Amino acid sequence: MSLTPRFHCPVPLATGASVLLPPGAARHVQVLRMQPGAVITLFGATPLQFDGVSRRATGGEFEASVLEMGRSDVRVLVGRHHAVERESARRMHLAIGMPANERMDWLIEKATELGVAQVQALMTERTVVRLEGERARKKAEHWSSIAISSCEQCGRNQVPEVPQAMPMRQWLAGLEPAGTADSGRLVLSFRDDARPLREVMLDATGSPTPVTLLSGPEGGLSATEEQWAMGRGFVPVSLGPRVLRSETAALVALTLLA
Secondary structure, eight states: OSOOOOOOOOOOOOOOEEEOHHHHHHHHHTTTTTOTOOEEEEEEEOOOOOOTESSSSSSSSSEEEEEEEEEOOOEEEEEEOOOOOOOOOOOOOEEEOOSSHHHHHHHHHHHHHOOSSSSEEEEOOSSSSOOHHHHHHHHHHHHHOOOOHHHHHHOSSOOOOOOOOOOOOHHHHHHTTTSSSSSSEEEEOTTTTOOEEEHHHHOOOOOOOOOOEOOOOOTTOHHHHHHHHTTTTTTEEESSSSOHHHHHHHHHHHHHHH
């Protein structure tokens, strides 16, 4: 993996092109006091269409060098494209009852490092934080910026989706009916019949299949919420006899799944 500074750059890129960095990446370059000629890595770009033909491969990352440093603008010369990805073998979706305080920020950062494809914040019976309207939109933008920063640090080129928070029952209703989805569904639970997650993973054979992991907030999901989840095809699994913090439990489970 390149040790050069990495920046998320969701603008069309092609080898040999001269482009202005988006404001966030430009500010970061300026904070680092980089000078013309400095080498950086760009990822997260969209395909550039030219005469109806894409001039670059999707995904991966690009080498680039700083051409000009203005007061607020930074122009770079795009170099070679590297078709490299550092994604987990298993596509993982995490749905979690929002932890209180700043723990959700920390969770998104670490879940991104572990390779999660999506983090869906849920409002449950025991969720302390309630988000709606403009507040929910701004919070989702904030979480997305954390995921981007984590990708820049850990080497991922695919930024996880972080949608707006929603009520758990609404999220469940939007899922495909049980038995028709193309992924496994697991819910962290203290039910007596919950199987150890390690055991479930040992039983899995073949190539890693996508998984949707549902985890509760502080205090866990209520019995009613677990029944709702099981009615949508979620299988109760356990991480052992100890009671872990909500963010710790989710990260332990993602580690085992990855």
